[in-house]
Amino acid sequence: MPRSPLALAALASVAVPGLDVYDVLRSPHSDSDFDVVIVRDSTGKRWVVRAPKRATAGAALEAEKGLLIALARAKDAGLIDFDVPHPAGAAPLTEGGRAVVYSEVPGAPLVLASLQPGPGLTAALGRTIAQIHELPPSLVEDQGLAAYSAESYRERRLAELDAGVQTGKVPPRLADRWERQLENVAWWRFETTVVHGDMGEHQFMVSDGHISGVVDWMDARVADPADDLAWLVASAPTDVLDTITEAYTGARREVRDPHLLDRARLASEMALLRWLMYGVRTENVDVVSDGVGMLYDLEALLFEDED
Numbered sequence: 321m322p323r324s325p326l327a328l329a330a331l332a333s334v335a336v337p338g339l340d341v342y343d344v345l346r347s348p349h350s351d352s353d354f355d356v357v358i359v360r361d362s363t364g365k366r367w368v369v370r371a372p373k374r375a376t377a378g379a380a381l382e383a384e385k386g387l388l389i390a391l392a393r394a395k396d397a398g399l400i401d402f403d404v405p406h407p408a409g410a411a412p413l414t415e416g417g418r419a420v421v422y423s424e425v426p427g428a429p430l431v432l433a434s435l436q437p438g439p440g441l442t443a444a445l446g447r448t449i450a451q452i453h454e455l456p457p458s459l460v461e462d463q464g465l466a467a468y469s470a471e472s473y474r475e476r477r478l479a480e481l482d483a484g485v486q487t488g489k490v491p492p493r494l495a496d497r498w499e500r501q502l503e504n505v506a507w508w509r510f511e512t513t514v515v516h517g518d519m520g521e522h523q524f525m526v527s528d529g530h531i532s533g534v535v536d537w538m539d540a541r542v543a544d545p546a547d548d549l550a551w552l553v554a555s556a557p558t559d560v561l562d563t564i565t566e567a568y569t570g571a572r573r574e575v576r577d578p579h580l581l582d583r584a585r586l587a588s589e590m591a592l593l594r595w596l597m598y599g600v601r602t603e604n605v606d607v608v609s610d611g612v613g614m615l616y617d618l619e620a621l622l623f624e625d626e627d
C-alpha cells in the first residue's frame with residue numbers, strides 16, 4: 321500500500337530535527353519504486369521526502385545519498401556549476417530501509433518543447449551534460465556504483481537483447497537491427513564517462529534562463545555517454561539537437577566519438593526493451609502489454625518504407 325503523504329511528512333520531522341512541517345503534497349515523481357512527497361516548512365522552504373517500496377530501491381537510495389554528497393563537493397571545486405539535491409537526513413522505516421529527506425533544488429523542470437536553437441538555455445543544456453561527462457570516474461566508483469568499459473557495456477547491451485529475444489515478444493526485425501548495431505565494433509570505440517543514467521526533462525531544473533540543478537541520480541554509473549543523449553535524439557527537433565551537441569562537444573575534452581549519436585539512437589530504441597523486461601521481471605501484465613505495443617509501433621516506424 322502506498323504510504324500516505326502525512327506518514328511521509330512525519331518521517332521528515334524525524335529525519336530532520338527541528339523541521340516544522342506546514343504543508344505536504346504528493347509528488348508526481350512517485351512511482352513503482354518510491355513514495356515521494358514535497359514538504360513545506362513554516363519558513364516556506366521545500367523539502368523532498370523519498371521512501372523506497374522495496375529493498376533494491378532502498379539500496380539505490382543509499383548509494384545515491386553518498387553520490388550527492390560527492391557531487392556537492394564537485395560543485396565546490398568548480399567541476400560543475402549546477403546544484404544537486406542535498407541529503408538533510410534519513411529516518412528508519414518499520415519494514416526496513418530508510419526514507420531520505422533532501423532540500424529541494426530550486427527551479428522548474430525543463431520543457432524540451434520550449435527550447436530554441438542557438439545560444440542560451442539550449443546550449444547551456446549541452447554544456448551541463450558535458451560537465452557531468454567530464455567528472456572523474458572515481459567520484460562514482462568510490463560510491464560502489466557500476467563502472468563499465470566500452471566493451472563490457474556493449475556485452476551488457478547484447479545480454480539485454482538476448483534476454484528480450486528469449487521472451488518471444490521482441491519483433492524479429494528490431495532484434496536483427498539492434499544485433500547488427502551492437503556487433504558493429506566501430507560504434508563501440510569510445511571512452512566511458514560518468515553518466516547520469518536517467519536523463520529527461522524532469523531531471524533538469526531551470527531558473528532565470530539557466531540550468532540551476534540536476535536531480536534523480538540513482539542510475540548514475542560509469543558507462544556510455546550516449547545514454548545521456550538518448551532522450552534528446554528521440555525527442556528534440558533536429559536544429560535544437562544540433563545546438564545541444566555542438567555545445568556539448570565544445571565543452572568535452574574527449575571529442576573523437578563519431579558514433580556518439582548513433583549509439584544514443586540505439587539506446588533510445590532499446591529503452592523500450594528495458595521497459596518490457598521490467599514488466600516481465602515484476603510480472604506486471606500491464607507494463608508487458610505496454611512494452612510490446614511500443615516495440616511494434618517502433619518497428620512500424622522504422623520499417624514502414626520496406627512494407
